[in-house]
Amino acid sequence: MSAQLTARDYTTSQEVRWCPGCGDYAILKTMTRFLADVGAERENTVFISGIGCSSRFPYYVETYGFHTIHGRAPAVATGLKLANPELDIWVVTGDGDGLSIGANHLLHALRRNISLKILLFNNEIYGLTKGQYSPTSRIGTKSPSSPGGSFDAPVSPGLYALGSGARFIARAIDVDRNGLAGVLAAAHRYEGGAFVEIFQNCIVYNEDVFESFAGREHAVERQVHVRHGEPLVFAADNSKGLRFDTATMALEVIDAHERADEVLVHDETNATLAQLLLAMEAPEMPVALGVVYRVEDETFESAFYDNHPTRFKRTGTVADALRNTNTWTVT
Amino acid sequence: MSAQHQELHESSVVVRFAGDSGDGVQLMGTQFVSATALAGSDFATFPDYPAEIRAPAGTTFGVSAYQINLGAGPITTAGDAPQMLVAFNPAALKVSLPLIADGAAIIVNTTSFTKRGLSKAGYDEDPRSDGSLDGYQLIEVDVTRLTLETVKPFGLSKSDAGRCKNFWALGLVQWMFGLSLEAIEHWINTKFARKESVREANLAALRAGNAYGETAALAAAVPQLDVRKARFEPGEYRGVRGGEALALGLAASGELADRPIVFCSYPITPASPLLHQLARLGKLGVGVFQAEDEIAAVCAAIGASFGGAIGVTSSSGPGIALKTEAIGLAINAELPLLVIDSQRGGPSTGLPTKTEQSDLYQAVYGRNADAPLPVVAARSPSDCFDVAIEAARIALRHMTPVFVLTDGYLANAAEPWLIPDMNVYEPIEVNKLASKPAKDVQTAVFERDPKTFGRPWVSPGMPGLMHRIGGLEKDIQTGHISYEAENHQAMSQLRADKVRSVAQFIPDQDVAVGPAQGAVAVVGWGSTYGALYQAVRRIARLNDCVSHIHIRHINPFPRNLGDLLGRFERIVVPEMNMGQLSTLLRDKLGVQVVPFNKVTGQPFLIQEVVDFVLDQLADVTGEESRPRIVSGEPQ
Numbered sequence: 001m002s003a004q005l006t007a008r009d010y011t012t013s014q015e016v017r018w019c020p021g022c023g024d025y026a027i028l029k030t031m032t033r034f035l036a037d038v039g040a041e042r043e044n045t046v047f048i049s050g051i052g053c054s055s056r057f058p059y060y061v062e063t064y065g066f067h068t069i070h071g072r073a074p075a076v077a078t079g080l081k082l083a084n085p086e087l088d089i090w091v092v093t094g095d096g097d098g099l100s101i102g103a104n105h106l107l108h109a110l111r112r113n114i115s116l117k118i119l120l121f122n123n124e125i126y127g128l129t130k131g132q133y134s135p136t137s138r139i140g141t142k143s144p145s146s147p148g149g150s151f152d153a154p155v156s157p158g159l160y161a162l163g164s165g166a167r168f169i170a171r172a173i174d175v176d177r178n179g180l181a182g183v184l185a186a187a188h189r190y191e192g193g194a195f196v197e198i199f200q201n202c203i204v205y206n207e208d209v210f211e212s213f214a215g216r217e218h219a220v221e222r223q224v225h226v227r228h229g230e231p232l233v234f235a236a237d238n239s240k241g242l243r244f245d246t247a248t249m250a251l252e253v254i255d256a257h258e259r260a261d262e263v264l265v266h267d268e269t270n271a272t273l274a275q276l277l278l279a280m281e282a283p284e285m286p287v288a289l290g291v292v293y294r295v296e297d298e299t300f301e302s303a304f305y306d307n308h309p310t311r312f313k314r315t316g317t318v319a320d321a322l323r324n325t326n327t328w329t330v331t
Numbered sequence: 332m333s334a335q336h337q338e339l340h341e342s343s344v345v346v347r348f349a350g351d352s353g354d355g356v357q358l359m360g361t362q363f364v365s366a367t368a369l370a371g372s373d374f375a376t377f378p379d380y381p382a383e384i385r386a387p388a389g390t391t392f393g394v395s396a397y398q399i400n401l402g403a404g405p406i407t408t409a410g411d412a413p414q415m416l417v418a419f420n421p422a423a424l425k426v427s428l429p430l431i432a433d434g435a436a437i438i439v440n441t442t443s444f445t446k447r448g449l450s451k452a453g454y455d456e457d458p459r460s461d462g463s464l465d466g467y468q469l470i471e472v473d474v475t476r477l478t479l480e481t482v483k484p485f486g487l488s489k490s491d492a493g494r495c496k497n498f499w500a501l502g503l504v505q506w507m508f509g510l511s512l513e514a515i516e517h518w519i520n521t522k523f524a525r526k527e528s529v530r531e532a533n534l535a536a537l538r539a540g541n542a543y544g545e546t547a548a549l550a551a552a553v554p555q556l557d558v559r560k561a562r563f564e565p566g567e568y569r570g571v572r573g574g575e576a577l578a579l580g581l582a583a584s585g586e587l588a589d590r591p592i593v594f595c596s597y598p599i600t601p602a603s604p605l606l607h608q609l610a611r612l613g614k615l616g617v618g619v620f621q622a623e624d625e626i627a628a629v630c631a632a633i634g635a636s637f638g639g640a641i642g643v644t645s646s647s648g649p650g651i652a653l654k655t656e657a658i659g660l661a662i663n664a665e666l667p668l669l670v671i672d673s674q675r676g677g678p679s680t681g682l683p684t685k686t687e688q689s690d691l692y693q694a695v696y697g698r699n700a701d702a703p704l705p706v707v708a709a710r711s712p713s714d715c716f717d718v719a720i721e722a723a724r725i726a727l728r729h730m731t732p733v734f735v736l737t738d739g740y741l742a743n744a745a746e747p748w749l750i751p752d753m754n755v756y757e758p759i760e761v762n763k764l765a766s767k768p769a770k771d772v773q774t775a776v777f778e779r780d781p782k783t784f785g786r787p788w789v790s791p792g793m794p795g796l797m798h799r800i801g802g803l804e805k806d807i808q809t810g811h812i813s814y815e816a817e818n819h820q821a822m823s824q825l826r827a828d829k830v831r832s833v834a835q836f837i838p839d840q841d842v843a844v845g846p847a848q849g850a851v852a853v854v855g856w857g858s859t860y861g862a863l864y865q866a867v868r869r870i871a872r873l874n875d876c877v878s879h880i881h882i883r884h885i886n887p888f889p890r891n892l893g894d895l896l897g898r899f900e901r902i903v904v905p906e907m908n909m910g911q912l913s914t915l916l917r918d919k920l921g922v923q924v925v926p927f928n929k930v931t932g933q934p935f936l937i938q939e940v941v942d943f944v945l946d947q948l949a950d951v952t953g954e955e956s957r958p959r960i961v962s963g964e965p966q
Contacts, residue, residue, distance in 0.1 A: 079635035080791065108622075326368070
C-alpha cells in the first residue's frame with residue numbers, strides 16, 4: 001500500500017508559513033519526496049520538533065507529528081521511542097533550538113545513541129524571534145541584539161555532535177537535493193541515533209551566510225562530498241585532495257593528480273578523521289558534506305528493552321507484588 | 332492510616348533512635364518496625380535525616396533519627412514526644428533532648444561520650460553529670476565497646492565491626508519490648524547471604540544486645556515495656572512506606588488501564604525513593620528512564636504519553652518548577668501525564684530533607700497563562716496507592732496532566748496496611764477513536780467528550796489516524812493551528828471547564844471526625860492527616876462541635892465542600908506552609924478561614940493542633956477558659 005504513495009501523500013493540507021525563498025521549503029520538498037521513495041509507513045513515522053522556524057516542519061508532513069517546546073524535542077522523542085521503539089522518529093531542530101536552549105538534550109540523545117534521526121537546520125541566526133545572533137553565528141554578526149557585531153564564539157554543530165558521542169554525523173545543503181536525499185537515506189537506514197546538519201539559508205535575516213561554499217560558483221571548489229572508502233578529492237576533475245600533514249597534525253589541500261598516493265581515503269569509522277573533516281571551514285578549506293562519521297553501536301532503546309527484566313512486558317500482577325514482602329494475617 | 336478507627340487509644344509508645352548518618356539508624360528503625368508489625372502493633376514512623384550523606388561524625392547537623400509510634404492504635408502519626416530515646420552519641424542526645432517527653436528513658440552509648448565527642452556536639456559539660464538529664468531515666472550502655480567485643484571472633488575490620496552496633500542496640504530494644512528476633516535474623520541472613528563474616532557478626536551483635544537486656548534486667552537497670560496489640564480489621568497486612576505505596580499505585584494504574592507505565596525522573600531529594608521503587612517493578616509493565624534533567628524527564632513522559640503509555644514524572648518543588656513549561660504543553664496537547672511532587676522545604680534548595688506542604692500554589696496556579704489542571708493529595712503512606720490510581724483515572728478520562736502531591740514525610744513514613752483487593756478497583760477506561768473516523772482525522776482526534784472534555788487517545792503507530800499536536804493554540808473544532816481571537820477565548824474556557832468537570836466524577840467531601848456541622852471545622856490536606864485526626868479525636872471526647880475535614884481533591888474541590896464548610900462557625904486550616912490552602916479556600920469558595928501555619932520542617936504535633944483549635948473554639952463559643960487536654964492521655 002505505502003509503496004504507491006507519492007510526495008503529495010506525505011504533504012498535509014496546511015498552508016506552509018515560511019518566508020518565500022526560505023531554505024526550509026527545499027528541505028521539506030526533498031523530505032516528502034524521500035519518504036515517498038522509501039515508502040515510509042505514514043502511521044509509523046513521526047516528526048517531532050521544538051520551537052523556531054524549522055520546528056514548524058511537522059505541521060506540513062502527513063505523518064504523526066508533535067510540535068513541542070523550545071529545545072526539548074529530543075527529550076520528547078526519547079520518551080516516545082521508549083514507549084514504541086517500532087516508530088521512525090525524526091527530530092527537526094535548529095541552531096538555536098538544538099544548540100542553545102536544547103543543547104543539553106541534544107548531547108544526551110546523541111551520547112545515548114537512541115534511534116532518533118535528528119535534523120539540525122543551521123541558519124546561524126534566530127529567525128522566528130526576528131534576527132538575533134545564534135550560537136552558531138560567526139563573531140561579528142550584526143543583529144538587533146548585537147548592533148556592533150556579535151562577540152560570542154560560535155559552536156560547530158558537527159564537532160559538538162562528535163564530542164557528544166554521536167555515532168552518525170552527516171551534513172548537507174538545503175538546496176542540494178541529491179546530497180540531502182542521500183544523507184536522509186543514510187540516516188534513515190542507520191540503526192541508531194543520526195545527527196544531520198543541514199546548512200539552511202535564512203533569506204530574511206542571514207541571507208547567503210553559506211555563500212562561500214554553497215553558492216553555485218563556489219560549490220565545486222569548496223565542497224568535498226565524502227564517501228566511505230573513496231579518496232577525499234574535490235574541485236574540477238577531482239584535481240584537489242586532502243592530505244594529513246603529520247607535522248601540523250592537520251589536513252591540507254594538495255594536487256590530487258600529482259600526489260594521488262598521498263590523498264586520504266575516507267574512513268567513516270575514524271573519529272579523528274571525522275573531527276578534522278568537520279572542523280574544515282570555507283573559504284580556507286572545502287566544507288565536508290555527506291556521511292562524515294558512522295560507527296555501529298548498540299542503541300539505547302534496545303539496551304533499554306534488553307535490560308528490562310521482562311522486555312517491558314507486563315508479566316506479573318499487582319496483587320502478587322503487594323504481597324512480595326513480609327505480610328501478616330489478622331483474624 | 333490503615334487500622335480501623337474503631338477504638339480509642341489503649342497504649343502506645345513513641346521511640347526515637349538517633350545517631351550519626353553512618354550509624355545505621357534508619358536501618359535499625361525499619362527493622363524494629365517490621366518486628367513490631369509482626370507482633371501485631373499498629374505503628375507510624377518518621378525518618379528524620381540530614382541533607383548530608385555523611386556529615387562530619389559526631390556533629391549535631393549530621394544527626395540522623397528515626398521515630399516510631401507503636402501500640403494498640405489507631406496510630407496516625409509518629410507521635411509527639413518520644414518516651415524512649417536511643418542516642419548513639421552526644422550530638423544525637425543534644426538534638427533529641429528538646430523533643431522527648433519528661434521522664435523518658437534515654438539509652439546513651441557511653442563509648443562515644445568522650446571529651447572529643449562532647450566537644451564536637453558543642454557540650455562544655457558532660458550532660459550526664461551536670462544535671463541536665465535530671466527528670467529522665469538515664470540508661471548508660473557501652474554499646475560500641477560491647478559490640479566490638481562481641482564481633483571480635485569474626486575478624487572484621489575495625490570500621491566494619493563498629494557498624495554492627497546498630498544491631499547490638501536493636502537487640503537490646505527488642506528485648507525491652509519483648510519482641511522476637513526472628514524477622515530481623517531472617518533479614519540479616521538474606522541481606523548478607525554472601526558475606527559470611529558480616530552476617531555472623533551482625534547476628535552475634537543482635538543476640539548479644541538482646542542478652543544484655545536479660546542480664547542487666549537483673550539489676551533492674553533496663554525497663555521492659557509491654558505494648559498492647561492493635562485491634563485490626565481482619566485481613567492480610569504488610570508494612571508500607573509512602574514511596575512504596577505510590578510506586579505500587581502507579582503500577583496498578585497501568586494494570587487497570589492495560590497500558591505500560593513510562594516513569595521518567597531525575598534524582599532529587601526526597602522524590603528519589605519513588606524512582607528506586609519503580610525501577611524494581613519492571614514485571615508490572617513499568618519502564619524507568621533516568622533523564623538528564625528535570626525538563627527532559629517531564630518531556631520524555633509526555634513523549635511516552637503521546638506514544639500510548641502512561642507517562643509519569645516525579646520530582647520535588649525545585650524540579651517541578653523546571654517542568655512547568657512542559658506541563659503546559661501537555662495541557663495544550665491534551666495528553667495524559669502524571670506529575671508527582673514530593674514536597675520539601677523551600678524556596679530554592681531550601682530544606683531538601685525536611686517536609687513541607689508549600690507547593691500547593693505551584694500545583695494549582697504555577698504555570699504561565701491560564702493553565703488549569705487537576706490536583707490530588709495523598710494523606711498517609713498507604714493512601715498514596717489509591718491516590719495514584721485516582722490520578723491516573725482522571726488523567727486518562729479527561730486527557731490532562733494531573734498533579735499528585737505528597738511530601739518528604741509521606742514518602743519515607745511507614746505504617747501497617749491492609750493489602751488492597753485489586754478486584755474491587757474498576758478498570759481505567761481509555762478514550763478510543765475508530766480507525767476510520769467519519770471526519771477529517773485532525774478534527775476527529777480533537778473531538779471531545781461533552782461530559783469530560785477528554786479527547787480520544789490516539790498514538791503514532793495507529794494506521795490512518797496521522798495527526799499533529801503541539802503547543803500552539805488550535806482550533807476548537809478542527810484541531811489545526813488557530814490564532815483566532817474568539818477561538819482562544821473558547822479554548823481557554825474549554826480548558827477551565829475540563830478541570831471543573833472532574834468534580835462531577837469525584838466523591839463528595841466527607842468528614843473524617845465529628846459531625847457535619849458545628850462550631851469549628853479543622854480543614855487539612857496531605858500528610859497532616861494523622862495529626863489533625865488525632866487532635867480532633869482528643870477534643871471530640873470533651874466537645875462534640877469540632878470536626879476534621881481532610882481534602883484529597885484540591886483542584887477541583889468536591890462539589891459539596893462549600894456547603895459543608897458553610898455549616899461551621901469557624902474554619903481552621905493547619906498547614907505546613909504559610910497559608911496556601913487557606914488562600915485556595917478563600918479564592919475558590921469565598922470562605923473566611925483561620926490559618927495555622929507551621930514551617931519548621933517537622934510535622935505537626937498533635938498537642939499543638941489541640942491547643943490551637945481549643946483556643947479557636949473558646950473564641951467561637953465565647954468561653955474564657957478552655958479545658959486543658961494534655962498529650963499522652965491514656966497512651
